[in-house]
Amino acid sequence: MTETVISRQPHRSIVAFLPVGLFGSTMGLTGLSVAWRQAQIRYEAPPLIADTIGLVALLTFAALVIGYAAKVMTAPAAVVAEFRHPVAGNLFGTVFISLLLIPIVLAPYSLLLAQAIWLIGAVGMVVFAWTIVSRWMSDRQVVAHATPAWIVPVVGMLDLPLALPSLGLPPMHGVMVLGLAVGLFFAIPIFTLVFSRLLFEEPLPPALQPSLMILIAPFAVGFSTYVVTTGQIDLLAESLYVLSLFMLVVLVGRLRHAATCCPFNVSWWAISFPLAATAIAGIRFATAAASSVADVIALLLLGFATLAVLALLARTLWGMARGELAAMSS
Template identity: 55%
Template sequence: MSDRIETPASFGSPKATAQAGRLGYLPVALFGSVMGLAGLSSAWRLAHRVYGMPLWVAQAIGVLAVLAFLLIGFGYAVKWVTGPIAVKAEFNHPIAGNLFGTLFISLLLLPIPLADLSVPFARAVWIVGAIGMIVFAWFVIMRWLNQRQHPSHATPTWIVPVVGLIDIPLATPSIQITGVNGVLLLALAVGLFFAVPLFTLIFSRLMFEEPMPNNLQPTLLILLAPFAVGFSAYVTVTGEVDRFADALYMLTLFLLTVLVGRLRYLAITCPFRLSWWAVSFPLAGAVSCAERYADHAPGPITHGIAIFLLATVTPLLLVLAARTLWGVLRGELEALAH
């Protein structure tokens, strides 16, 4: 099976179909940039509540996230209409197919900034995202069970459908929705349960299989997301920071130090590609996790960690956004997608 699969393909359609139609190379994974910007906007909202930071910063980043979603959505719609074979190939790919979850995760996160404009509209967007995410996660898990998988396919992108489920509760305080506690518990339970065996499979693949190609190295940070986002989702659903939440916070910090150390040479081994956006949402999730915990357990260490992460992740994501826009203006998008 691995002989027939273009295993390194993770961002964009497999090469055989990347030229189909217009924008056939445009990766659905680029919605990960929306996730990162929306997550950063949420982190600045928390900073406004906890530290009194200006709210307009969160709102401005939220606007960027919405604009990014509209532009990428339009581009991918063009790809779908003019080259459906490329979309089908991407969806069926054992690695890239999981990244269709980035579309639904974007719909789950954007209601947070959209609620400033219209709570009913934000609620409608969230409902679409929640239904789509649950159906997509069910489909992916069924595909894993029904089709034999190769160990080399177990990359961090497999985490995306699980993270999508964990994201479902995050926007509920902003959109003021009630009567969905069962859905939130379902999403949290399934997401956290599947995170453990998937993390184990991926970690085993990293230890015993061939190293991932350089262009996939940024996706390693996705391994952080289930625990960082899981903390925020768990606290949102339960309304308290208990011992389990404490453990998720501690695990987030430990994994963050491990993975950042692993990626310290990323700029040398992997010149800028769209796959770099894979680091954005996990890092933004870690910022929110640290801020929530610092609010719960105030102290120089917890506040220092939260402020440090906010101060480092913010310019990093804004640089990624600027570099991507510069690449688009220079006509480099196709090259950056590979």
């Protein structure tokens, strides 16, 4: 029934269903490419794997930019409503996070283009984070709206420094500290607020259950950002990494039945980037620790993230081919 209705609507109506949260697929694919590039250095993995995943990430991002630009032009009211939504509005951060991560993949091939994209993403991320924090402080918020999506602007600021070591830009220690400080500072109250909402309010709807995996991101990304900014793995870095592992085990147990009880939609992509970020953190930690146990954990994380992202990509493409974009966006 849904497929028949969609097929009879004009193209502009189909584009109107495109959710901004689908940019989370670019985040997950790019993060996975970076993880395999780390594995190439640490474990001599074939470079073709990282390059192929990176290419898919770039093509996905380009397709989403074209599609969402069409949505802006043909359905501006839908875009405004999406941005003003107390939950979905936070997912606009996935666009800027993608712009901050893509330069890591692009840098070996076009350093100038990578630098330009990072600058756009950095400015956009700071402005977006400021806008969202101002929104939170300006209006009375509803506790039920405090979902894991609220963490996205925080994670976006933590992503600010990650590409800088590979971009060849002038020293930007202040920018790196800005991303680390704002990201970690706001991660604490936002995580506490979301966790409190999960404890004392009604459970998340089944369609939003996979977004719980976002709760890992502040710790996994925070670890990498801290290491990139300070150049060392100290007690705080180790603590962030261990916290990401602890949250991963908790949430995997919590979501072990999600595939059978939660309908597939865009929110499923929320698991991709946290898993990729945890794999990156695992390989970074294993490189510094030089421990066989750390290596085993890192390889398990990488394998889990790879299987999850490939499954999400296949399911999304299959659904779009069957005309299920509207259903996956609900």
